[in-house]
Amino acid sequence: MDQFEDKISAWIRSGLSVNGKMEMATYGNSLLMVRLAGTDFRLKENWLPDRWHVFLQVYEGELRLTVNADRLGFDAPVYVDFLSRFAWSDVTLAGRYRACIIVAEQEFFIEATQSIRTKVTDGMMYFSQSPFTSLKENEAIRLQQLEDVIFGTLREESNVFTRELLQTMACAWQYELWNVFFHHHQTVRTEGKVHWNDIVSHFLYLAHTHCREHHEVGWYAAQTGVSPDTLSAALKRLFGKTAGIILNELLVNEAKVCLNNQAFSVQEVAEMLGFADQSAFGKFFKRQCGMSPSEFRKQENTAG
16 A cells, blocks of 8 residues: 555544444545445544545435534535635534545546536536535436446556546546536526626636636736726635636646646646746746646656
């Protein structure tokens, strides 16, 4: 078991009661799934860093958790996306439970779901304010079937295209989840029509679609018909971040995905991301990540 598995295994095991059971499968440092069953589970502090994205699917039991100091409760089945902008604590499964925790490396997840981003931007704002989805029984069954396939692939050691298969399955799983979300919130999306009147939704669409070509807040403000200050104020109110910070985060994530592809040189990545030259890209990346693109690539190769 490597450091990645050790860390997450210890984190989850700390919440198990005496009769609790867990079954784990993993693909390197990119994707890990844990099946849980038992009575009374409490996931305590020491939340995983932003590098890993955490999802929870509860099939049986009652979920209770504290989010930004508010204590909430949900009956199963329910899905939770532990978005990093929230402060999570005391995640509890009360009574007899059955659940699945999925931990995905941020770059792996972004790369796997890049085809989805521009299709769900009209729901991102709503979901990001309350990242919980209660499920109907048939919806939970469909999601569990997909999760079972992913789990089986993680356990299979002979696949030649394991990474590609897992990313395709993760993408299908996310499509299914967004399908459930939009079905439950039909006012968010109407057939063939996107609600561009909301400047935040419009900005999110543009940012996910054009962050490689346009790095300046002013361009997005002009497209949404408001001033840069008005745009940032709206985003700050909803997400606690300005437009500039959100753009930088998206651009850094795109950069990490590109740098993880050894077929591209750092110079080529700089060009792909719309920087004037490799030096400008290097300064931006080091300012955001505390290391140069080459150092990041070396670190990732060593970790892999």
